[in-house]
Amino acid sequence: MHVIKRLLTAAGTLIFVLLFNFFLFRAVGDPKQDLARNPRLTKAAQDAIIEQRGLDQSQWVQFKHYVTDTLSGDLGRSFVTNRTVTDELMDALPDTLLIVGTATILASLIGPWIGLQAAWKRGRTRDTLLTQSAVVLYAIPVFWLGMLLIAAFAEALPLFPTGHATEPGSTATGLARAIDVAEHAVLPVTTLTLGLLAQYSVNMRSSVIATMQEDYVLTARAIGLAPCTIRRRHILRNALLPVITVIGLNLGFVLGGAITVEALFSWPGLGTLTMQAIQGKDYPLLQGLFLLSSAMVILMNLTTDLLYRRLDPRIRD
Incomplete structure (x- = not known):
């Protein structure tokens, strides 16, 4: 029901x-x-x-x-290009999914791990360093963080390209093209990853600290279970539940809200497409983008809610 x-x-x-x-x-x-x-x-x-x-x-x-x-699936035609809005969206969506999906996976793995390490050593030097670093990253606007990465790793140390998904004019295919795209994706993916993992680590730390005060954790310690066992079986699984909710909700918003990152790095995804539609007052394309972004958020909310009930039997009861 x-x-x-x-x-x-x-x-x-x-x-x-x-x-x-x-x-x-x-x-x-x-x-x-x-x-x-x-x-x-x-x-x-x-x-x-x-x-x-x-x-x-x-x-x-x-x-x-x-x-x-x-x-019926017809979102109209772009006022600027006269292509169907569906074609415009489908051309831009894979590029956005590439950087957002990669950043989400990395942040979902690294962020909770950092939060767990900080909470396990609560009040010590490790906790202070990790937590303060996460708070600083969380407070930095994403576009400014991207500019810092460009200044450091594209200007001062020219290790990565500053924009576009491939080298302009490149006709590479196969493995050469994949390597080219990967090099261009490093900075935008890193920007999004740092912004997301800061939030996930802070949430994970708070969740772990709260879980460590639960009666079943205190009981596990009292009967002499090993700390690693307590962390893995009794703390980690339950502490992850609120973080999973944040990750699921964030995914929908990040997919629709990567405008600043894509604009900064000239990445040809939904964010850049949105900027072009706004500048060209392309109303059908804006409608399609808004509808797609909203559908993503709704879908992620629904998926997260159903997954949460699956992971936590207490909610089903």
């Missing part, structure tokens, strides 16, 4: 986003007026484009077409 309720809630939220999406971008601008300001278009060309895109129809008619087309 709970699963059905969560699915219905997620579906209802997505429907609300679908409806809100239509009116949001029409509240901030009028596509017909934007076309009229384009000096490269004649009046006849403007009228032809307006008619072709259905902008001469009433808002209600446009809204009905928008809902029916979206539900």
Whole structure:
């Protein structure tokens, strides 16, 4: 029953986003007026484009077409490139998934481990160094952290490229192309990883400290279990639950919010595509990006909630 309720809630939220999406971008601008300001278009060309895109129809008619087309998988065509929005999104999504997915995996492994080490030595030098370093990283804006990495490892020490997914003009294929992409991905992945692992380590430290005060941990110590056994069987598994929630929720937001990192490194993903759509006032593409980002957040929320119930039987009861 709970699963059905969560699915219905997620579906209802997505429907609300679908409806809100239509009116949001029409509240901030009028596509017909934007076309009229384009000096490269004649009046006849403007009228032809307006008619072709259905902008001469009433808002209600446009809204009905928008809902029916979206539900059928048609997100419209870009005002700038005239390509379908779906094609634009599918071209940019793999590049975003590459850096975000890699950064999430690295941060999910390193961050909790750092938090565990700090909590296990609570109040000692290791805890102070690890925790203060994580707090500093957490407080640094992502774009500034990326600029520091560029200054250090692309300018002072020219070890990695500063932007793009491949070397401009490169025709490499196969392994050579994979190596080229990997070199260009190092700095953006590192930027995202450092920003995420700081949050995960702080959350893990707090969760471990709270778990160490639980009665079952105190009992395990009283009966003489080895510290490594207590850490692995009784502390780590239970302390990870809140961190898993944070990771799952963050993944949806990071996928939709990597704009600054991608813009900084000229990485051709959803973030760069969003910047281009904003600059070009490409309303269909902005609608598609907003809908995709919202769907990702909703999906990650749903997945995290169901996974949490699976990992913690107390919630099911």
